[in-house]
Amino acid sequence: MATLSDLPLLVLATLAKVVVVLVVLLTAIAYIVWMERKVVARIQSRWGPYLVGPHGLLQPVADGLKFLFKEDIVPDKVDRPIFWLAPFLAFTLAFLSISVIPFGESVTIAGHTIPFQITDLNVGLLFVLAVTSLGVYGVALAGWSSNSKFPLFGGLRSSAQLISYELSLGLAVVGVVMIAGSLSLREIVEQQRGLWNIVKQPIGFLLYFTAAIAETNRTPFDLPEAESELVGGYHTEYSSFKFAMFFMAEYANMVTVSCLATSLFFGGWLGPVFGPPLLRAILPVLWFALKVLAFLFVYIWIRGTLPRFRYDQLMSFGWRFMLPVALLNVLGTSLILAWRSV
């Protein structure tokens, strides 16, 4: 149990974890963009970025610098305070939810057990859902404050889409919560020792992954930024670093969703652990990272393969297919659990 004398150490450890996670996440985002360009290029028989550094590996650095040095244009007659607030909101909320994701077991340093997780909330899963549900404001407000029709349509579409798919997303994970009997992500992962949840909740996983793609505005559900009809969608009027913030927020959301899918359905950091103590501490984190990477690859693969839905198809798919199936999945799972506990 933590006592008052431990407080400085706890604060220090948490701060260190926050810094490490932020740096890793930002680097990861930069290289996911690189990976996306490379994989999509491969699918389309192109080279992708190749000129900056070996295999274009320094391309993210060049892009980052370019974002910083571009002129920051604020169009006339935008609603200035909200025009400024929106990208910050999107960015902050996207990075907030990563704080409850468990990356690995724990290490013991000088008698203190430090878990590989910024904080273990007992309602961790709900916290992620809450932060995701707030994320829509960044997009909606950006669309509204731009005072221009394309961003407005992008913002409206994305609000409608996020509200519609949030329900299925929430209901898809209820099965997992019922099996684990807990909302803490660490406990949900621990409970999967032996058998991963993907075996017990295959429908739940498919629903979750589909809804998650819609929640992160990715192809085939990327209607909020359908270039062919909306120019750029909600961020049409944004330039320079404010645009970069939306861009990074989108990729951070992808990472969060993949981390959550890994923790909920694919056993999180669980995997074969062997060797000397140092390897034992690192291996779980490695398994976790590999699983998340696999999910991100599937994301990019889907983007390279599927065309975009039409808007009415998106809505009727969400309400007439996803939601009923999610409800049936919850009902079925609870019936089986009740049957077993009798």
Added chain:
Amino acid sequence: MIAPLFYIFAGLAIVAGLSVVLQRTPVYSALSLILVLCTLAVIYLLLGAEFLAVVQVIVYAGAIMVLFVFVIMLLNARQEAPTDRSRFARRLGLPLLALFLAEILFVVLDYFSGAVFAPGQAFDAGPHAVGSLLFRNYVLPFEVTSILILVAVMGAVVLAKKQL
């Protein structure tokens, strides 16, 4: 540690609440309301009711207010034109407000008669406790509420679509 945080967030809630009423642009009012709901969530957190806090954010700030903002965006409502306040509101507004506040004060004082309200008191407000209370002790009100909401949804559909 907890008391100063409580005063900061309670103050913020009041300021944001005033801003809901005083703002002329509807989107600003809606945003202030979101801020009020989030500060309330923080106050629940300070009381140790994490579940309630998160549900507050999901349901109110994340779902209901998104719909508010959505409608405001759809109507593209900008600045509100100041209206000549109605005579009814001018004469009866303040007395009714005073009555309402007195009522709340009365109930609160009655409820906490003698007991000192201390933030951070330990009580169980986790998902398990809330769930078993809802589905054991208050199952009838819970079901009645859900039927009421269903009726409201059906009414909204009928009103919005004259021919189905």
